[in-house]
Amino acid sequence: MKLIDVTVIGGGIVGICSALSLQESGLRVRLIDKDNPGQATSFGNAGVISPWSILPHSMPGFWKNIPKLMLTRWRPLSVRAGAWPNIIPWGLNFLSKGTEENTRAIADAMSLLCFPSIDLYRKYLKNTGHENLVKDSSYLQLVTKANESLLKDLGTQIRISKGANIEIIKGLDLRSFEPSISSEFEAGIVIYNTARTLSPGRLCTVLVNKLKAQGANLIKDNILKIHRNGETWFLKGKKKEYQTKFVVISAGAWSKELLSSIKVDVPLITERGYHVHCSKPGIEILNSVVYPEGGVIASSMEGGVRVAGQAEFGSIDEAPDLKREKTLIKISRKMFPDINLNKTNFWMGRRPSFPDSIPVIGSVPNQPGLYVNFGHSHHGLMMAPKSGEILTNIIMQKPINEDINLLNIKRFIK
Numbered sequence: 139m140k141l142i143d144v145t146v147i148g149g150g151i152v153g154i155c156s157a158l159s160l161q162e163s164g165l166r167v168r169l170i171d172k173d174n175p176g177q178a179t180s181f182g183n184a185g186v187i188s189p190w191s192i193l194p195h196s197m198p199g200f201w202k203n204i205p206k207l208m209l210t211r212w213r214p215l216s217v218r219a220g221a222w223p224n225i226i227p228w229g230l231n232f233l234s235k236g237t238e239e240n241t242r243a244i245a246d247a248m249s250l251l252c253f254p255s256i257d258l259y260r261k262y263l264k265n266t267g268h269e270n271l272v273k274d275s276s277y278l279q280l281v282t283k284a285n286e287s288l289l290k291d292l293g294t295q296i297r298i299s300k301g302a303n304i305e306i307i308k309g310l311d312l313r314s315f316e317p318s319i320s321s322e323f324e325a326g327i328v329i330y331n332t333a334r335t336l337s338p339g340r341l342c343t344v345l346v347n348k349l350k351a352q353g354a355n356l357i358k359d360n361i362l363k364i365h366r367n368g369e370t371w372f373l374k375g376k377k378k379e380y381q382t383k384f385v386v387i388s389a390g391a392w393s394k395e396l397l398s399s400i401k402v403d404v405p406l407i408t409e410r411g412y413h414v415h416c417s418k419p420g421i422e423i424l425n426s427v428v429y430p431e432g433g434v435i436a437s438s439m440e441g442g443v444r445v446a447g448q449a450e451f452g453s454i455d456e457a458p459d460l461k462r463e464k465t466l467i468k469i470s471r472k473m474f475p476d477i478n479l480n481k482t483n484f485w486m487g488r489r490p491s492f493p494d495s496i497p498v499i500g501s502v503p504n505q506p507g508l509y510v511n512f513g514h515s516h517h518g519l520m521m522a523p524k525s526g527e528i529l530t531n532i533i534m535q536k537p538i539n540e541d542i543n544l545l546n547i548k549r550f551i552k
C-alpha cells in the first residue's frame with residue numbers, strides 16, 4: 139500500500155485547517171485525534187474572529203497590571219499552586235518580551251495570521267450549507283470611566299496604523315449599540331469590521347465533515363510517541379502504529395509532550411480558560427463584548443449566550459477550578475443585569491501558550507519530514523486558517539512572500 143502523504147496529529151481548529159489546506163494542495167491527508175475532532179479547546183472559545191487581535195499579551199508596562207489581575211475581585215489571572223515552578227521561568231521569559239520593539243514585531247506576525255481569517259473561513263464554508271456560522275460583528279470593550287486618553291495607548295495606535303477602524307462610543311450611542319449592557323458602563327471602545335462564529339464547536343464539525351467528504355482519512359487514536367526511520371515517520375498510537383512521509387504536530391497544549399518523545403523541548407504552557415453558556419439567557423448580545431476587569435468576552439451564540447475567558451496557569455491534567463463557575467456567573471450578571479442564568483453549562487479549555495503569544499509553524503531542525511503548527515494561545519480560532527496555509531506552502535516548498543521568521547521553532551531550539 140502507498141504511504142499516506144501527510145498525517146496531522148490533533149484535530150482542533152488548527153489541525154483541521156491545516157488538514158484542509160494540505161488536502162486542497164493535492165496531498166493525501168490523515169487526521170488523527172484522541173477524541174472527537176474539534177471538541178477540546180476549539181469547542182468552547184469565545185468565537186472571536188478578528189483581523190485586529192494583533193497585540194501580544196506582554197506589552198510595555200504590562201507587569202504593573204499583574205497584582206490587579208491576580209488579586210482583585212474576579213481574579214482574571216491566576217496560578218494553580220503546583221504550577222509555580224513552571225510559570226516562574228516562563229513568566230520571566232514572557233515579561234522580557236514586553237518592549238515596544240518586540241511588541242511591534244510580534245504585532246506584524248499576528249497581523250499576518252489574523253488579517254485574512256474572516257475571508258478564509260468564508261472560503262472553507264462556501265457550499266457547505268453552513269455559511270452562516272461566521273457572522274460579521276464588532277468588538278466592544280466596556281469602560282467604567284470614560285476619558286479622552288483611551289485611544290492613545292501603544293496597542294490602539296498599532297491597530298490603527300494597520301487599518302483598524304476604532305472609536306469610543308458613549309451614552310445613548312452605546313445603549314443602542316449594545317442594549318443589554320449594564321448602565322454602570324460609561325463608554326465602550328468599538329473595533330469595527332470583525333466577525334464571530336455562532337458555534338466554534340460546530341464550525342469544527344462542519345469543516346471535519348468537509349475534509350472527510352473530500353477523502354481525508356480520519357482516525358480516533360491517542361498518539362503516544364513518534365520516531366523516524368529513514369524517510370518514514372512512525373506514530374505509535376494506543377490502538378496501532380501509523381506510518382507517514384510527513385507528520386504535522388498540531389495537538390494544541392498536548393504538543394509539548396508529543397515533541398518530548400524525540401527530545402525536543404519548547405516553552406509551551408497550558409493557560410486554562412473557562413466559559414459559562416446560558417441556554418435561556420432572555421437577552422441577545424449583538425457584538426463580542428469584552429469586560430477587561432473580568433477577563434471575559436461575551437456574545438450570543440447558537441444555544442444561548444456564552445461568557446468565556448480568564449487565564450489560569452495550571453497543569454494540563456489538573457481538574458477545573460469549580461469556583462470559577464460562580465465567578466463567571468457573577469461577571470455575567472454585572473455585565474448584563476437582565477440575563478437569566480438559571481440554565482448554564484460550565485466548561486474549561488487549555489490554551490497552548492508561548493511567552494511571545496505567537497505559534498510555531500514550519501519544519502523542525504534535524505527532523506526531516508516533521509512539521510509543527512501549535513501554540514496559538516488566545517488566538518487559535520482566528521489564526522488557524524492562515525497558519526494552515528503557511529504550513530502547506532512550507533511543506534509544498536512554495537515560495538512565501540511574507541516574513542514568517544518569527545514563527546520558526548528555531549527561536550526556542552537550536
Ligand SMILES: Cc1cc2nc3c(=O)[nH]c(=O)nc-3n(C[C@H](O)[C@H](O)[C@H](O)COP(=O)(O)OP(=O)(O)OC[C@H]3O[C@@H](n4cnc5c(N)ncnc54)[C@H](O)[C@@H]3O)c2cc1C
Pocket residue numbers: 147148149150151152153170171172173174175176177178179180181182183184185186187359360361362388389390391392393396410411412413435446447448486487488489490512513514515516517518519520521
Ligand atoms: C476561554 C477561551 C476563550 C477563547 N476565545 C478565543 C476567541 O474568541 N478567538 C480565538 O481565536 N481564540 C480563542 N481562544 C483560543 C483558542 O480556542 C485556541 O487557541 C485554539 O482552540 C487552539 O486550537 P488547537 O487546535 O491548537 O488546540 P485544541 O483545540 O486543544 O485541539 C488539540 C487537539 O489535539 C488532540 N490531541 C491532543 N493530544 C493528542 C494525541 N497525543 N494524539 C491525538 N490527538 C491528540 C486533542 O484531542 C484536541 O482535539 C480561546 C480559548 C479559551 C480557553
